[in-house]
Amino acid sequence: MTSGTTPVHKSRGLPAMxxxxxxxxxxxxCILLLLVxxxxxxxxxxxxxxxxxxxxxxxxxxxxxxxxxxVILLGQIDLSVPWVVTxxxxxxxxxxxxxxxxxxxxxxxxxxxxxxxxxxxGFATAYLxxxxxxxxxxxxxxxxxxxxxxxxxxxxxxxxxxxxRWLATGELIPRVPNGVVVWVVVAVAAVFxxxxxxxxxxxxxxxxxxxxxxLSGINTRRIVMLTFVLAGGLSAFGGVLLAGYAxxxxxxxxxxxxxxxxxxxxxxGTHVLGGRGSYLGTVAGVVLITLxxxxxxxxxxxxxxxxxxxxxxxxxxxxLYGRQKAL
Amino acid sequence: xxxxSKRYGGVTALKEADLSVTPGRIHAxxxxxxxxxxxxxxxxxxxxxxDEGMITLDGKPVSFATPAAANAAGIVCVFQELxxxxxxxxxxxxxxxxxPQRFGMIDRKAQRALAxxxxxxxxxxxxxxxxxxxxxxxxxxxxxxxxxxLARRPRVLILDEATSALTAAxxxxxxxxxxxxxxxxxAIVYISHxxxxxxxxxxxxxxxxxxxxxxxxxxxxxxxTEVVELMIGREYKNVxxxxxxxxxxxTPALSCRNLSWSGRLNDISFSLHAGEVVGLGGLDGQGQRxxxxxxxxxxxxxxxxxxxxxxxxxxxxxxxxxxxxxxxxLIPEDRKIEGLMLPMSIAENLCFAALDRxxxxxxxxxxxxxxxxxxxxxxxxxxxxDPDLPVSSLSGGxxxxxxxxxxxMNDPRIVLLNDPMRGIDVGTKQELYALLRKLADxxxxxxxxxxxxxxxxxxxxxxxxxxDGAIVRTLEGDAITEHALVASALNISEAPPA
Numbered sequence: 001m002t003s004g005t006t007p008v009h010k011s012r013g014l015p016a017m018x019x020x021x022x023x024x025x026x027x028x029x030c031i032l033l034l035l036v037x038x039x040x041x042x043x044x045x046x047x048x049x050x051x052x053x054x055x056x057x058x059x060x061x062x063x064x065x066x067x068x069x070x071v072i073l074l075g076q077i078d079l080s081v082p083w084v085v086t087x088x089x090x091x092x093x094x095x096x097x098x099x100x101x102x103x104x105x106x107x108x109x110x111x112x113x114x115x116x117x118x119x120x121x122g123f124a125t126a127y128l129x130x131x132x133x134x135x136x137x138x139x140x141x142x143x144x145x146x147x148x149x150x151x152x153x154x155x156x157x158x159x160x161x162x163x164x165r166w167l168a169t170g171e172l173i174p175r176v177p178n179g180v181v182v183w184v185v186v187a188v189a190a191v192f193x194x195x196x197x198x199x200x201x202x203x204x205x206x207x208x209x210x211x212x213x214x215l216s217g218i219n220t221r222r223i224v225m226l227t228f229v230l231a232g233g234l235s236a237f238g239g240v241l242l243a244g245y246a247x248x249x250x251x252x253x254x255x256x257x258x259x260x261x262x263x264x265x266x267x268x269g270t271h272v273l274g275g276r277g278s279y280l281g282t283v284a285g286v287v288l289i290t291l292x293x294x295x296x297x298x299x300x301x302x303x304x305x306x307x308x309x310x311x312x313x314x315x316x317x318x319x320l321y322g323r324q325k326a327l
Numbered sequence: 328x329x330x331x332s333k334r335y336g337g338v339t340a341l342k343e344a345d346l347s348v349t350p351g352r353i354h355a356x357x358x359x360x361x362x363x364x365x366x367x368x369x370x371x372x373x374x375x376x377x378d379e380g381m382i383t384l385d386g387k388p389v390s391f392a393t394p395a396a397a398n399a400a401g402i403v404c405v406f407q408e409l410x411x412x413x414x415x416x417x418x419x420x421x422x423x424x425x426x427p428q429r430f431g432m433i434d435r436k437a438q439r440a441l442a443x444x445x446x447x448x449x450x451x452x453x454x455x456x457x458x459x460x461x462x463x464x465x466x467x468x469x470x471x472x473x474x475x476x477l478a479r480r481p482r483v484l485i486l487d488e489a490t491s492a493l494t495a496a497x498x499x500x501x502x503x504x505x506x507x508x509x510x511x512x513x514a515i516v517y518i519s520h521x522x523x524x525x526x527x528x529x530x531x532x533x534x535x536x537x538x539x540x541x542x543x544x545x546x547x548x549x550x551x552t553e554v555v556e557l558m559i560g561r562e563y564k565n566v567x568x569x570x571x572x573x574x575x576x577x578t579p580a581l582s583c584r585n586l587s588w589s590g591r592l593n594d595i596s597f598s599l600h601a602g603e604v605v606g607l608g609g610l611d612g613q614g615q616r617x618x619x620x621x622x623x624x625x626x627x628x629x630x631x632x633x634x635x636x637x638x639x640x641x642x643x644x645x646x647x648x649x650x651x652x653x654x655x656x657l658i659p660e661d662r663k664i665e666g667l668m669l670p671m672s673i674a675e676n677l678c679f680a681a682l683d684r685x686x687x688x689x690x691x692x693x694x695x696x697x698x699x700x701x702x703x704x705x706x707x708x709x710x711x712x713d714p715d716l717p718v719s720s721l722s723g724g725x726x727x728x729x730x731x732x733x734x735x736m737n738d739p740r741i742v743l744l745n746d747p748m749r750g751i752d753v754g755t756k757q758e759l760y761a762l763l764r765k766l767a768d769x770x771x772x773x774x775x776x777x778x779x780x781x782x783x784x785x786x787x788x789x790x791x792x793x794x795d796g797a798i799v800r801t802l803e804g805d806a807i808t809e810h811a812l813v814a815s816a817l818n819i820s821e822a823p824p825a
Contacts (some may be wrong), residue, residue: 135692197689198682208668215625215657215665216679216733217649276670 021276022145022271027284034291039137041299052175055305060168060245061260062283064238066190067231068261069282074224075207075274076132078231080121081261083143084258085211085254088114088236089243090147093158103161107178110240111233118232122225132228151251159248162259179241187232191279203227207274213234264289264312269321328376341366342538343380348483348514353505355525355546356518358535359558359780359813364518367535368485371516372404373397384483391408392751395424401482405472405489421475434713437778445478450500465590466494473501484508485516488647490524491612497777502528520610522551522817532560555813567785568764575600578637579742580772581653583622585806586631591617593796597632598689599741599772604763606787607776609816614796615776616660619743622714624648632790635741649680649737656734660745666730667718674700674714676729681737703732726756731759735766747780760786780812795816 038045064081071078092110102109117139125134150156170178194200202223202281205213214220238257241250268285269276292313296306341363346521347581348354358364369375371382373391381388388521391397394404411420420436427437442456451470460468469489476484482813490498505515505528519525525532529546541557549557579598585594592614607615621629624642633640635653642648648655659665667676677700678685685696700714707728711721717728727747734742745761748756763786767773777783783790790802792815800815802808 042553094612196691196693198686198691199689200674201678201682201691204671204675205668208671209664212665212668213679214661215623215645215659217645217737218679218682219646 008068014279021281022256023268024278024281024284026149026317026320027281027288029266031189031284031288034295036290036299038291038295041295045295045298048175052180053178054287054290054294055180055183056169056177056245057294058286060238060241061257061264061290062286063186063241063251063280064185064235064257065261065264065286066186066279067234069265069268069270069279070190070203070268071132071192071231072214072262072265073203073273073274073277074208074227075210075287076125076224076228077262078118078121078136078228078235078260079133080117080136080140080143080232081235081258082252082254083140084114084117084232084235085239085242085257086249086252087117087143088239089249089253090156090158090239091236091252092164092240093156093160093243093249094150096161096164098159100285103163106161107167107240109239110243114236114239115229115233115267117236118229119225121232122228125228126221126224147228147251152281155251160243160246164244165247166244168241178246185238187279187283199223199226204275207271207276209275227259231318258292260289265318266315284311330706333339337469338672341377344535344538344540344760346516346533346540349531350482350512350514350517351509353509353515353517353528355529355532356535357514357525357532357554357558361710362535362558363423363485363538364535366538368487368516371397371483371485372402374404390583393613398424398479401480402485403476403481403483404480404486404487405476406487411468411475413461414459416457417446417454417463417474420460420471421445421456421478423475424479424700430564436775442474445474446475448504449474450504451497455585463674466497469493470497470500472494473504481508483516485518487518488520489705490519490521498524520817522554522819548572551819552810555810555817558813568761569602570600570788571764573769575602579634581634581655582634583623584632584634586621586629586633587620588617588621588626588629591796592621594797595796597791597798597801601772602767603738603774603789604767604773604775604787606790607774607793608785608790608812609793609799610800611778613793613816615793616745617796618793619745619774619776622648622743623655649686654674654707654738654740656737656742658731658734658742658747660747660749662726662730667726668735669719670717672715673704673709673711673718673721673729676718677703677733678716680733684736699736703736705761706735707732720780727751728755728759731762738769741772742774743771744777746775746776746778747781756782780809783807783812784809794815 035045036185050280058224065086067083069079092106095106095109113236120139121132121136124130126131133221167182168177168179172178172181178304202220203220205216205218206220206223210220238251238274239254242253246253264285265277265282266272266285267288268277268281270281290311293306296309301309344363344367346354346356346367351762356364356367357679357740366375370377373394376392382390384402389400391402412423414761415423421437421442427434427441439456446452446454446456449470451467451474454463454467454471460471463471470493490501493501505517509515517525517528524803525546526769527683531543534541534545534554536558580601584596586592595618607618609615617626620626622633622642624644624647633642640653642653642655644658648657663669668679674696681699683760685699686692703709704711704714709721709723709725709728718726721729731747748759751759760782763773763775775787782825784807787807788803790796790807790812791798792800792802792812794816797816802811802815
């Protein structure tokens with residue numbers, strides 16, 4: 001197990017740097033590197049417009065990855081992300097078709113649907129002790145089925161409410177898309193939750209040693225379940241934002257988010273087996289993944305090549321982190 | 328084996344031990360918990376390598392890098408802990424290391440024949456070779472384990488507490504098998520805590536104590552009392568604080584009535600008073616751990632009644648046990664798995680059992696946390712450079728202090744300790760003994776399981792000795808002596824010498 005090779009924080013000299021995992025620094029370093037490479041290709045990569053545009057795209061992934069990170073911190077995994085994202089988007093749009101009341105409730109309805117799926121995931125994982133990898137895969141399939149039944153297999157006709165569009169693309173602060181503001185709010189809440197509450201502390205405890213946490217009298221099952229509920233709600237919220245961005249929901253719009261969300265969390269230095277990781281790392285991971293995807297597409301590399309490079313970068317970085325932990 | 332030593336870190340588990348076994352004889356090895364028996368057989372079976380000394384087989388020096396190498400040389404060991412895979416069949420388990428093959432596939436027919444042969448040799452032909460091990464009872468599983476050893480055709484057979492899980496009928500079976508093997512010229516090393524078994528089987532006996540060989544003698548040449556003396560005779564260091572003589576309240580802080588669990592705990596009743604340190608004694612694995620876990624609400628399906636301060640309490644899980652009137656704490660035996668989150672900071676670890684005492688409405692109050700953490704570090708004199716460093720940076724003794732401190736932060740009224748002093752240096756132990764007594768004097772009820780008899784004698788006002796899941800004797804005051812403890816632990820009914 002990993003307990004033998006516990007990394008001791010070496011950066012003790014600088015108080016500001018304490019607790020910052022080297023992985024987080026590497027991720028930020030890679031972001032800079034990408035920007036430099038991009039800038040050599042085209043000046044536009046350093047323009048505020050481009051960077052804000054990237055941050056907007058990153059914000060959807062950022063919201064989704066927040067939930068993914070908490071589940072990974074527990075030592076579990078949530079594979080139901082794709083269709084929870086889609087369900088959140090579709091249900092919010094569906095609620096919008098019920099007149100003015102529906103329009104008001106659209107966002108909460110979308111989030112609630114995701115939270116409900118999360119509840120099923122969490123209950124099965126925590127109380128029925130089914131491995132989360134299986135349960136979340138199953139709920140993903142079931143949700144997909146439900147959504148296909150709902151739409152009859154066609155693209156849904158409902159469109160996003162103005163509120164949803166405003167949340168994703170409006171500009172409360174000039175030139176800064178609201179999606180970014182939303183992500184900042186979610187991020188601040190997540191940092192507070194993880195670092196300053198008993199709930200967050202318990203998540204880390206369970207991820208490190210569920211047995212020790214249980215024997216310390218922590219209600220581990222409730223914490224695990226609530227974390228899945230939170231993750232479901234956040235995934236669905238990401239879907240709601242996406243629907244706002246695209247003005248409507250679409251089949252399988254969430255498919256493109258499972259791997260990037262997990263990759264962002266892990267590239268940000270969160271331990272794949274749980275217990276260790278900081279939200280700052282997840283932010284870095286999300287930005288890194290978004291930039292990488294953007295630069296690859298701007299460079300007009302073909303889809304196949306993009307996938308290849310994307311996958312290879314993730315593997316190489318994980319290998320790098322693995323080496324580090326062994327020290 | 329001669330002059331064999333083994334050290335684990337700073338602890339010498341075995342020092343210059345000699346043992347020789349002869350074909351056609353049964354050699355019994357005796358000793359207290361931690362006397363070095365297990366290490367000795369692990370070395371013989373190639374599980375661990377000795378630091379010094381040599382092993383000779385038929386006069387030739389040998390060294391085994393792996394258990395498989397020892398097996399190949401004909402040395403086979405039946406360990407105390409079962410090594411069977413529950414989801415495979417008895418036959419699969421029996422021939423697991425060397426299955427008969429045809430064209431690279433396992434030959435089921437040959438496998439079945441071999442397994443049947445082995446089971447018959449163990450006197451248990453009634454076990455179907457294709458029965459899943461998980462469906463067998465504990466005693467039957469142990470028999471499969473023995474059959475597995477026999478299938479390897481041992482020249483030296485080592486049985487480590489092999490009968491402790493067996494029913495009386497299976498014990499008779501095994502005895503028959505062992506005697507037959509002896510007649511066939513197998514050398515047998517037999518480890519058991521059951522004196523009557525040794526009296527029946529052994530030809531020679533060797534006593535170990537503190538990792539050293541104390542004596543080898545022909546079986547029957549010493550009385551039980553003499554053997555017990557050989558096993559315990561060590562200097563007695565006075566590292567314990569004086570016991571208190573204050574009167575205790577009438578109503579027990581906690582009482583258990585008829586606790587039973589899954590055949591491992593049998594009808595246990597006792598009570599615990601505030602201000603009292605009660606010891607749990609007996610040999611390793613007689614249900615002491617299960618009893619503590621059952622009281623702490625960890626085990627499912629415990630029957631019986633627990634009363635806290637005279638009122639029935641239902642303690643469904645550790646969360647319920649630590650809160651409310653019970654205010655219980657369980658100091659676990661394995662701090663690395665059950666007590667600490669090693670990569671997390673000392674301060675965080677200290678707070679885990681008392682999160683609601685350093686927070687309000689779920690939000691952690693940093694100043695309250697810092698205050699409490701500092702108080703605990705002070706109280707237990709934990710050597711800490713910075714409480715924000717990972718707890719893994721501390722020494723073993725200090726880590727154990729963190730585990731205890733984290734529970735004291737919750738102001739417990741009943742403290743259960745599961746052999747907490749293992750692997751801790753004497754100085755720290757002494758501090759912790761004093762701490763236990765201080766807690767008791769402040770009105771905490773303490774139940775203290777220890778495998779170290781000195782500790783039980785030095786610390787406890789009362790000692791309950793467990794054997795086979797039941798409390799067989801309760802010793803009080805001056806009656807707590809090594810003789811009495813060892814005799815009760817072995818469940819020998821003789822009276823201790825005056």
